[in-house]
Amino acid sequence: MSMESTQIIGPGGAPAGYPGAQGFDPGRTVVGAGPTALALQVISGNQYAHAPRNSADHALIQLDASGAAVGRRLPLNLCLVIDRSGSMEGEPLDYVKRACGHVVDLLDQNDILSIVTFEERVDVVMPARRVVNKALVKEHLNRIQPGNTTNIYDGLAAGASQVASVRTDQMVNRVVILTDGEPTAGSKDYSAIVGCAAEQRSRGVTVTTLGFGPEYNEELLAGMAKRGGGNYYYIARPELIPEVFRAELEQLMTIVAKNIRLRLVLGKWVEHRQVYGQQPVLGPRTVEVPLPDLERGASLRTLVELGFGRRPQGTYRVAKIEVLFDDCITGGFNQRLDGDLVFNFVNDAALVASGVNGTVQREIEVARAARSLERTMMGIKTQQLTAGMAMADLQKTQMLLQQAGMDQQAAEVTQAIQGLRSGSGDVEKTLIGTMLDIDLGKRKS
Amino acid sequence: MEERTVIEPQFQLPSSPAGEATQILPPGVGAPPAYADRTQQAMVTTCPVCGTPNGPAERYCQDCGLLMGSTPADVEPLPDLSTLPRFVDAAGGREFPLNAGANSLGRDSADILIPDSTVSRRHAQITLDGTSVTIEDLGSSNGTFIAGRRLAAGERAAAMHGDPVKFGGVILTLNVPGGAARSASSDEVAAPAAPAAPAAPEIPVERGPAAAAIVLPDGLELALSEGVNTVGRRSSNHVVVSDAFMSGKHAEITVNPDGTAVLVDVGSTNGTYVNGQRLAANAPVNLSDGAVFTLAKTEVTYRASPPAGAGEPAEPSEEAVDPAFATARMSDPSAEFDRSAESDSATA
Numbered sequence: 001m002s003m004e005s006t007q008i009i010g011p012g013g014a015p016a017g018y019p020g021a022q023g024f025d026p027g028r029t030v031v032g033a034g035p036t037a038l039a040l041q042v043i044s045g046n047q048y049a050h051a052p053r054n055s056a057d058h059a060l061i062q063l064d065a066s067g068a069a070v071g072r073r074l075p076l077n078l079c080l081v082i083d084r085s086g087s088m089e090g091e092p093l094d095y096v097k098r099a100c101g102h103v104v105d106l107l108d109q110n111d112i113l114s115i116v117t118f119e120e121r122v123d124v125v126m127p128a129r130r131v132v133n134k135a136l137v138k139e140h141l142n143r144i145q146p147g148n149t150t151n152i153y154d155g156l157a158a159g160a161s162q163v164a165s166v167r168t169d170q171m172v173n174r175v176v177i178l179t180d181g182e183p184t185a186g187s188k189d190y191s192a193i194v195g196c197a198a199e200q201r202s203r204g205v206t207v208t209t210l211g212f213g214p215e216y217n218e219e220l221l222a223g224m225a226k227r228g229g230g231n232y233y234y235i236a237r238p239e240l241i242p243e244v245f246r247a248e249l250e251q252l253m254t255i256v257a258k259n260i261r262l263r264l265v266l267g268k269w270v271e272h273r274q275v276y277g278q279q280p281v282l283g284p285r286t287v288e289v290p291l292p293d294l295e296r297g298a299s300l301r302t303l304v305e306l307g308f309g310r311r312p313q314g315t316y317r318v319a320k321i322e323v324l325f326d327d328c329i330t331g332g333f334n335q336r337l338d339g340d341l342v343f344n345f346v347n348d349a350a351l352v353a354s355g356v357n358g359t360v361q362r363e364i365e366v367a368r369a370a371r372s373l374e375r376t377m378m379g380i381k382t383q384q385l386t387a388g389m390a391m392a393d394l395q396k397t398q399m400l401l402q403q404a405g406m407d408q409q410a411a412e413v414t415q416a417i418q419g420l421r422s423g424s425g426d427v428e429k430t431l432i433g434t435m436l437d438i439d440l441g442k443r444k445s
Numbered sequence: 446m447e448e449r450t451v452i453e454p455q456f457q458l459p460s461s462p463a464g465e466a467t468q469i470l471p472p473g474v475g476a477p478p479a480y481a482d483r484t485q486q487a488m489v490t491t492c493p494v495c496g497t498p499n500g501p502a503e504r505y506c507q508d509c510g511l512l513m514g515s516t517p518a519d520v521e522p523l524p525d526l527s528t529l530p531r532f533v534d535a536a537g538g539r540e541f542p543l544n545a546g547a548n549s550l551g552r553d554s555a556d557i558l559i560p561d562s563t564v565s566r567r568h569a570q571i572t573l574d575g576t577s578v579t580i581e582d583l584g585s586s587n588g589t590f591i592a593g594r595r596l597a598a599g600e601r602a603a604a605m606h607g608d609p610v611k612f613g614g615v616i617l618t619l620n621v622p623g624g625a626a627r628s629a630s631s632d633e634v635a636a637p638a639a640p641a642a643p644a645a646p647e648i649p650v651e652r653g654p655a656a657a658a659i660v661l662p663d664g665l666e667l668a669l670s671e672g673v674n675t676v677g678r679r680s681s682n683h684v685v686v687s688d689a690f691m692s693g694k695h696a697e698i699t700v701n702p703d704g705t706a707v708l709v710d711v712g713s714t715n716g717t718y719v720n721g722q723r724l725a726a727n728a729p730v731n732l733s734d735g736a737v738f739t740l741a742k743t744e745v746t747y748r749a750s751p752p753a754g755a756g757e758p759a760e761p762s763e764e765a766v767d768p769a770f771a772t773a774r775m776s777d778p779s780a781e782f783d784r785s786a787e788s789d790s791a792t793a
Binding site for chain 1: 510518542
């Protein structure tokens with residue numbers, strides 16, 4: 001653990017002991033703005049809280065990945081897990097082979113690749129190897145033939161065990177699984193498959209899911225990506241497959257911080273209420289959330305809500321914020337950033353009303369947008385909402401996202417509105433990804 | 446300690462019995478460890494709010510999070526959860542204290558936040574007025590049930606102490622210390638009880654009209670009624686005095702029909718003094734009109750007549766929230782802060 005990252009660096013440069021001390025702003029602590037991959041910002045939802053009453057407020061924990069392209073990237077330890085069920089026959093499988101070929105071209109000799117295919121049976125087309133003979137790998141790829149059913153669970157497990165067999169902390173370890181259908185063979189249980197993805201993540205192997213075409217189960221794939229710590233993509237048409245592979249690979253090659261874990265240590269008279277969009281692991285006074293890997297220049301916003309018990313007036317740290325991560329720039333593992341979440345507890349309700357932080361407030365709005373997307377999707381699915389009502393709902397959410405500067409997500413909602421208008425069935429497949437992005441709080445620079 | 450046992454024999458006085466050897470040490474030997482203790486303590490700062498000792502490197506109290514080096518503006522007694530009206534989730538082991546007034550309950554951004562899929566986002570509104578609790582269902586999908594009866598959407602109904610209240614699939618038990626429990630005939634009670642004094646759950650005795658008074662140094666008169674009057678810093682006392690050095694429950698003054706009274710210190714931290722003598726805990730002394738005594742740092746005069754114009758009991762919480770008063774008291778660095786409030790709640 002390097003000293004720089006553990007030191008508390010106030011905005012003034014020196015640790016300050018009093019609220020009146022120069023440069024000390026308890027509402028905002030910035031830590032770790034050094035040569036490390038990540039910087040931590042802790043922003044209170046309000047400068048003040050009401051001391052004589054039980055209350056609740058929010059905090060935004062923001063991680064910013066360094067934008068500088070320094071040093072070598074970490075080598076990849078990648079497994080491509082390809083659905084070769086009967087429905088993939090023809091164009092889809094051809095594009096997949098081509099896309100995998102591009103991936104092979106982009107990898108270098110330090111990277112490790114494995115390829116697994118699944119139908120009802122799982123085949124290891126290529127066990128985990130350094131990419132030395134690219135022509136040979138492509139030859140393997142070209143031999144993939146379509147089969148019958150879809151055994152997602154065993155495909156995922158086989159891919160993960162390929163990655164795990166050569167896994168080290170000095171690599172980006174990921175399984176990328178592509179499917180076009182519902183699980184029809186092997187374990188078909190949602191929670192078993194999602195649980196398998198979560199298990200891989202706990203072993204340091206993240207899982208990205210690619211859903212292709214109209215037939216796959218978007219809830220399953222989004223759930224796998226969320227718990228697996230990777231990305232979810234919806235691929236509407238076969239000719240888009242290579243582009244999505246390229247995007248995923250680019251992200252993997254620019255990861256600057258991985259295995260990020262956020263931990264809140266709550267003070268006395270503080271209770272966890274929620275971490276928006278996440279299911280944290282709760283200890284007696286701790287709240288822990290695993291966060292997705294961050295690529296260069298990206299940032300990650302985690303919104304938490306805490307409850308405060310009444311207390312004597314004063315300035316309190318209601319939670320200690322700890323972030324553990326592997327720094328892919330310096331090669332330091334289990335690096336740590338610390339921050340303080342501080343509120344001034346006062347008796348004056350008017351003061352509390354005046355102290356609201358606009359940034360955090362906007363983030364709450366965005367988090368609500370995710371929930372309203374969820375409601376709209378549910379309404380469409382259960383046919384409780386007509387297309388017109390759903391479009392009106394989406395219109396509102398789109399505006400909200402636009403105002404919050406989340407252009408990509410706003411564009412996705414616009415796309416969904418057009419989908420509804422034209423009656424295409426991919427609205428939910430798009431929106432579930434939008435929702436996942438908002439829940440994870442990830443922003444591109 | 447080990448060092449001490451090694452060097453002991455050298456300094457042992459020849460005449461001393463062997464059994465006492467460990468106690469008899471020349472001053473020069475005993476002093477260094479004592480000094481070492483003191484310097485260690487000097488590095489430790491005790492949090493003025495929660496009493497946790499904190500090392501010099503801690504910027505915030507490790508336990509309650511108070512910014513070390515800052516002075517809390519008032520040390521109000523900390524809430525003792527077992528005295529507050531609250532919902533108890535027996536299954537989840539959580540307790541949800543109710544604030545006075547309206548409390549929202551739901552799955553999303555609510556005062557009482559229940560992250561359960563059977564609970565609607567805006568499920569119900571719970572209103573606490575004194576010890577009476579009313580619950581309104583806000584049109585929840587899975588309903589609100591008080592003691593088994595489902596509320597219609599928008600219906601408001603009273604809930605009693607001990608009632609199981611079901612929100613969707615989550616059952617919470619209402620616990621209102623001092624509140625009436627449901628009896629066979631009280632099923633239809635809908636109107637909230639007359640606003641009582643802020644919940645004083647520990648006090649079984651109803652307060653009568655003012656019969657006597659105590660007078661504070663600033664001239665403020667606090668009414669006493671006939672019978673037992675509890676005095677302390679907590680709002681659950683009959684007479685609340687905001688002296689930061691006073692204990693949560695400090696003393697009891699029993700006013701007799703003839704106007705005399707009996708004063709008992711109930712085991713306060715900073716003591717009750719009559720004529721400069723500290724009273725032993727639970728030892729009663731008689732008070733007559735004009736008697737002067739000291740509760741912690743506040744000198745008080747007993748008066749056998751009620752405050753002028755006092756027809757009804759004094760509102761004890763009125764002056765309890767005067768922060769200026771408490772702050773002035775707090776600035777005396779010589780006295781220790783009283784933390785009996787926490788120990789009270791720990792033992793309650």
